[in-house]
Every structure is written in C-alpha cells, then in structure tokens.
Amino acid sequence: MGPLDHEQPFKTRFQKRLLSYLLDKYERSRSFQSGGASGLRPQFAMKESPFWAEYSDEMDFRKRDWMNEVLLDLERQGVVSLVWDRFREGELLAKVYLEWDGLDDAYRLAGREPKLAKLKRLREILRPLQSHPWEWVRRFWRETDDRLAKRQNPGLALDDPEGYADLVRVLQALPGLDETGVPKRQFSQALFRDSKHFERRVERRLVGLLRAWGEFEMETEEAYLDSVGVVENPSSVWLNGPLTLVLGDRRLETAGFVGGVGLSAATVQKMEVEAVGAQRIVTIENLTSYHQWVQERVGRSELVVYTGGFPHHTLQLFLKKLAAAVARQSPELPVGHWGDVDLGGIRIFQFLKTQFFPRLQPIMMDIPTLEAHRERAVRADDKYVEKALAMRDDPGFAQWGEVLDWIAKSRLRLEQESIVDIPADV
DNA sequence: TGACATTTACCGGGCTGATT
DNA sequence: AATCAGCCCGGTAAATGTCA
Numbered sequence: 001m002g003p004l005d006h007e008q009p010f011k012t013r014f015q016k017r018l019l020s021y022l023l024d025k026y027e028r029s030r031s032f033q034s035g036g037a038s039g040l041r042p043q044f045a046m047k048e049s050p051f052w053a054e055y056s057d058e059m060d061f062r063k064r065d066w067m068n069e070v071l072l073d074l075e076r077q078g079v080v081s082l083v084w085d086r087f088r089e090g091e092l093l094a095k096v097y098l099e100w101d102g103l104d105d106a107y108r109l110a111g112r113e114p115k116l117a118k119l120k121r122l123r124e125i126l127r128p129l130q131s132h133p134w135e136w137v138r139r140f141w142r143e144t145d146d147r148l149a150k151r152q153n154p155g156l157a158l159d160d161p162e163g164y165a166d167l168v169r170v171l172q173a174l175p176g177l178d179e180t181g182v183p184k185r186q187f188s189q190a191l192f193r194d195s196k197h198f199e200r201r202v203e204r205r206l207v208g209l210l211r212a213w214g215e216f217e218m219e220t221e222e223a224y225l226d227s228v229g230v231v232e233n234p235s236s237v238w239l240n241g242p243l244t245l246v247l248g249d250r251r252l253e254t255a256g257f258v259g260g261v262g263l264s265a266a267t268v269q270k271m272e273v274e275a276v277g278a279q280r281i282v283t284i285e286n287l288t289s290y291h292q293w294v295q296e297r298v299g300r301s302e303l304v305v306y307t308g309g310f311p312h313h314t315l316q317l318f319l320k321k322l323a324a325a326v327a328r329q330s331p332e333l334p335v336g337h338w339g340d341v342d343l344g345g346i347r348i349f350q351f352l353k354t355q356f357f358p359r360l361q362p363i364m365m366d367i368p369t370l371e372a373h374r375e376r377a378v379r380a381d382d383k384y385v386e387k388a389l390a391m392r393d394d395p396g397f398a399q400w401g402e403v404l405d406w407i408a409k410s411r412l413r414l415e416q417e418s419i420v421d422i423p424a425d426v
Numbered sequence: 427t428g429a430c431a432t433t434t435a436c437c438g439g440g441c442t443g444a445t446t
Numbered sequence: 447a448a449t450c451a452g453c454c455c456g457g458t459a460a461a462t463g464t465c466a
Binding site for chain 1: 431432433434440441442443
C-alpha cells in the first residue's frame, strides 16, 4: 500500500471540504446578502479551523503536504490566496482566503449549487401564490418573495424545492374545495395520485404556514386543516330543538328527536333552513356541556347547536344557512353562546359573532362565573398570560377586556365542563 | 498607527426532519 | 404526539482586516 492509494481520494475530499467551508462562510456573510464583494474576504485561520487536526497530524505528516499541494493548486487557479506562517513559507499555513473572482470555480470544484441559485429557484416556485385568492397567502408570498429577493432565507428549507412545489399545488387547490371540506386522503389522492403524500410531505408545512400567517389562531392541527377545508372525515352537525329544513322536495322537522339529531355533511350541503321554531338559539362549544344543557333544559323553546371547538367547515356552512334564515325571519331572535372562559373560547365566540350572529350574547362566560368556579379553574403559564394581555389590547376583543384581565391576573382559565350546575335563568 | 467597517462568536427562538 | 438535534436568523459584543 503506497501513498498513491490514498493521496488522490484524500486530496479530492479535502478540496471539497475546504471550499465548502469557505463557501458556507461566504453564504452566511453580509457580502453575500449585499451582493457585492466587500473588502473583507471569507477567510479562516488554519489553527482555528476544523482542518487543523489533520493538518497537524504527527502520525501522518504526508497529509499536511497533500493539503498544502491542494491549496497551492487552488491559489494558482485564483480561487484562494494563502498566507504562510512567518519563516515557514510553503510549509505551515497561517490563513486561507477565498478570492472573489474565484467564486464560480469554488462552487464548481466543491460540487455544490450556489445559494443564490437556490433562492432564485424558490422564488420561481412560489411565484404562482402572487395571485392567490386568499389575502393571507398573498401576504405570505409578498414578504417571502421580498426576503428571497434580498438574498435572505425567510425560514424555508432551501434544499427542498419539490416540497415547496407541492405546498404551492396544495395552496392553489384549497380555495376550490367543496364547502363541507374534503377528506385528507382523498385530497391527497386527487392532487398527487398518492393518498399519503399530503400527510407525509405537505401537511406540517401547511399547518406551520397557517399558524404563522392564517387569520385565526386554533388549538389543534386538525382545526387548522379544517379551516382550509381538509378534514379527516366529513363531519356532522349536532343540534337539538325545532328547526324546519327543506331538503330537495321534502320538508323535515327536527323537533321530535329526543336528545338531539345529527345532520350529515351531505345533508347540510343540500338543505335550506326554512324556519326556526324556537324562541332562542344557543351554541355550545364542548360535547359534554352540550349534552348537559340539552338534558337539563328539556321543554324549553331553544335550538341548541354543538360547535365542537372551533366551528368546522360543515358547521360553518350550517350556521351560514341558519343565520340567513334568522336574519330573514326573526332578526330579533336571541342568540347565545356558551364556551370555555379561556382564550380559545373567546376566539370562538368572536368568530361566531362576527361571521354569523352580530347580536350574539355570551352565556356563563363572565367574571361572576369565573369567581364562582375558581377552585375548578386550570392554571395558565407565562406564555398564556402574555397572550391574554395581547388579546386584551386587540380592539377585536374589546368586549372581553375585563375577562382577559381576570385571566391574566389570576393566571387561571375555566373550562366549561367545570360548570356542573346550569342555573335555570341563564 | 488609528479610524472605521466588517466579520466572527455567541445566544435565544423558531422551523425542519428524524426518531420514538 | 412528543422529543431531539441541526440549521438559520437577528441581535449583541468583541475581534480583526482595510485603508489612509
């Protein structure tokens, strides 16, 4: 085994590692971002570099010779320039500089794609979002494109262009989805000819995008996906009380069902609300509380609707039809909502109010209720308190100022299941 | 040699991808 | 779903190179 067996592979590997090291520095530097060559070149001191261990390896001194040869060769090609230790010219390197004019060669020899090219390609991939029908997507695009144009990476995985192409495809498809939402696997199959592809490759990114840029803050990933019409399975609407529906050529009454009735997504899609036969509408956030309410208030003239946390797609369609009927027939009809007295519950209330029922009144979501159930309340951490304070200062939640203050001060929040007795007069 | 500009090192925070 | 390491970012302070 002579040196020839190792020399060439060693030199090739070293040259790549060295150039990559310098190019990494360059791509992180301000010179890269500003696009021009600054006075200070990307550089490193041999002694501080990751190459020092091999460079100073006493067990195999040929390595240093080989490394010197590689670097001298690069210097001849104008890719780097070298500064030697004093009195040890050609023997012991002090510093290595990357030369501006050698950048292209450096990339070629290192066998890697310039960051600039990656940024450019990503811009091309994202460009279709420029004219997306949703405002928040366009906002995301605008800021991201700005950053990319400024040669900054706005937190994207530069080495995954396919992933972003998929994301763009998904975003383009979302606005056209069915009103009641499309099951995830079916969506994936239609878009990618692979029922798992969406879950595996796109879902996380889409949820991340919604978290960062979407209009509403949700508690779970499912809620985020539902908000854009991607559902696990078609969901139903649960309600109790008198409602007259028209479905095709049939008129249906929900009044007679004991303990309530479920309407499938398909029914909600096809039906119209003809009349609300109750004196009041009540929406309830959680299932346990919905059952409790329905059981304890038998005989009242109320239409009770279960929202299941943040209203899912099908429920929103139902509420839209319900709200239209109310506005048409009895705009004075009282509408109340009972939910958790916490940030999520307040968001849900505001959503229902702004989207469907402008006259919506909270039920048992006030300070007396908080005080009365203090012992059953759940602890809130620092982050939660911070969010509560931010919401308090948001004009969209002006109605909730005192409640949010109470939550922030006492560091407590109340889940509605903690309320075991429903007063008769709420 | 000193003034100035730029880079580097370091930190926390957030995202990604892999793993469990 | 939770956890982990790795990476990038922006900010800071400190170090270092350039230029007159």
